Amino acid sequence: xxxxKGASGLKxxxxxxxxxxxxxxxxxxxxxxxxxxxMAELPHERFVYLADNAHAPYGERGQDFVLxxxxxxxxxxxxxxxxxxxxxxxxxATAAAVRALRAELGQLPIVGIEPALKPAAAASRTGHIGVxxxxxxxxxxxxxxxxxxxxxxxxxFHLRACDGLAxxxxxxAVGADCARTAELIGEHIAALGxxxxxxxxxxxxxxxxxxxxxxxxxxxxRVADAATLLDPAAAVARQCRRVLxxxxxxxxxxxxxxxxxxxxxxxxxQTVQAAVARWVSVERL
Ligand code: DGL
Numbered sequence: 001x002x003x004x005k006g007a008s009g010l011k012x013x014x015x016x017x018x019x020x021x022x023x024x025x026x027x028x029x030x031x032x033x034x035x036x037x038x039m040a041e042l043p044h045e046r047f048v049y050l051a052d053n054a055h056a057p058y059g060e061r062g063q064d065f066v067l068x069x070x071x072x073x074x075x076x077x078x079x080x081x082x083x084x085x086x087x088x089x090x091x092x093a094t095a096a097a098v099r100a101l102r103a104e105l106g107q108l109p110i111v112g113i114e115p116a117l118k119p120a121a122a123a124s125r126t127g128h129i130g131v132x133x134x135x136x137x138x139x140x141x142x143x144x145x146x147x148x149x150x151x152x153x154x155x156x157f158h159l160r161a162c163d164g165l166a167x168x169x170x171x172x173a174v175g176a177d178c179a180r181t182a183e184l185i186g187e188h189i190a191a192l193g194x195x196x197x198x199x200x201x202x203x204x205x206x207x208x209x210x211x212x213x214x215x216x217x218x219x220x221x222r223v224a225d226a227a228t229l230l231d232p233a234a235a236v237a238r239q240c241r242r243v244l245x246x247x248x249x250x251x252x253x254x255x256x257x258x259x260x261x262x263x264x265x266x267x268x269x270q271t272v273q274a275a276v277a278r279w280v281s282v283e284r285l
Contacts, residue, residue: 015107016084018249021046021262022240023077024087025070027056028170029275030211031089034113034233035261036280038087041237042244044251047261048081049276054267057167059134059209063096066136070097074105081262084249085109087240091133091208095140109243115208116232117146121155123228124204128156130192130227133208135161158202162188166211173214174274182218195226206230214279 022042024035028051035049050073052058058066070093077083086101086108088094094112102110115137120129137143138161147157165188168181194201205227207213213231223229244250261280265272 013078013105013108014082016109016247016249017082018084018251020082020084021048022085022087022244023048023050023074023081023083024089025050025052025073025077025093026090026210027051027058027069027092027166028053028211029173029272029279030166030169030209030214031087032275032279033213033231034087034089034210034236037233037237038240039260039280041234041241042250044253045260046251048077048083049261049263049272050077051263051265051267051272053170053265053271056170056267057134058090058092058096059136059161059166060163061136063136063140066093066096067100069093070101071104074101074108078105078108083108085111085240085244087236088112089210089236091115091210092136092140095137095142099142109247109249111236111240111243113210113232113236114146115143115206116230116235117150117157117206119232119235120157120204120206120230121150121153123230124155126197126199126201126203127154128158128193128200128202128204130158130160130189130195130202130205131208132160132162132165132188132192132205132212134166135163137208158192160188160192162209162212166209169211169215170271173211174271174278178215178218181215182222185215185218185222189222195223197226202227204228204230214275 098112172178
C-alpha cells in the first residue's frame with residue numbers, strides 16, 4: 001500500500017462549497033438506508049450516491065483492498081462531482097479507510113459509520129449485546145478501539161462476523177425471494193446465543209453493516225420482541241448536519257437543489273436502480 005501516493009493525489013481539489021452535493025458511498029446498496037436518513041435530516045441538500053458493486057462485498061476482503069477502493073471512490077466523487085462532504089455509508093470502509101481519507105483530504109468533511117456500541121450499552125437491560133457486522137469491521141483496529149473504549153462498561157458484547165450476509169442482501173433484497181438472506185439471519189443470530197429480556201440473555205442487537213437494516217422485516221420476524229434492533233443511520237445523518245453547519249456548508253434553502261439525488265454504480269446499475277426505487281422516496285428523485 002502506498003499512503004503517500006493517495007495523499008498527494010487527493011489534496012489537489014478545490015475547497016468545499018455549500019451549493020455542491022454530498023457524496024455518499026458503500027460497497028453496494030447498503031448505504032441507501034443512510035442516504036434515506038440523510039435526505040430526511042437534510043432536505044435541502046443534493047446527493048451523489050456511488051455503489052461500488054463491481055467490488056462488493058467488502059466485508060471478507062482485506063483492509064488494504066477496501067482502503068484503495070475508498071480512495072478511488074472519494075477521488076471520483078471529488079473530481080467528477082466536486083462534493084462538499086463525504087459520507088462513508090459503510091462500516092467496513094469506515095473501519096479501513098476513514099482515518100486515511102481524513103488525513104489525505106484535510107479540508108473535506110468526512111462522516112463515517114460504526115457499530116452503535118455505546119447506544120447499545122445504554123439501552124441494554126441485561127447487559128448482553130449482540131454485534132452483527134462484517135468480518136472486516138470486527139477485525140479492524142478501529143473496531144477494537146471502539147470496543148476497548150467501553151472497557152469500563154459492564155456490558156458484554158457478543159460478536160458475530162456475518163459472512164455471506166451482505167452479499168445475499170445485495171443479491172436478494174430487491175427481489176421477491178429473500179430465502180437465503182432469511183436463512184443466514186437465522187444462522188447468525190442463533191450463533192450469538194439466547195435472545196431475550198431475562199438475566200444472561202441478549203436483549204440488544206447492533207446491526208453493524210449498512211446492508212442489514214435494508215431487510216428490517218426479516219430481522220423483526222426472527223427477533224420479534226426478544227431483543228431491540230439498533231441501526232445508527234439517523235445518528236450519522238445528524239452528525240453530517242452538525243459537521244456541515246460547523247463549517248458553514250449547509251445548502252442555502254432558498255436555492256433550488258435539483259436534481260436531488262444522482263446515483264452511480266461501478267458495476268451493474270440495475271440492482272442500484274431497483275433499490276433506489278424501493279428504499280428512497282420517489283418524490284425526491
Ligand atoms: N455495507 C457495508 C458495511 O456497512 C459492507 C458490506 C460488504 O460489502 O461486505 O459494512
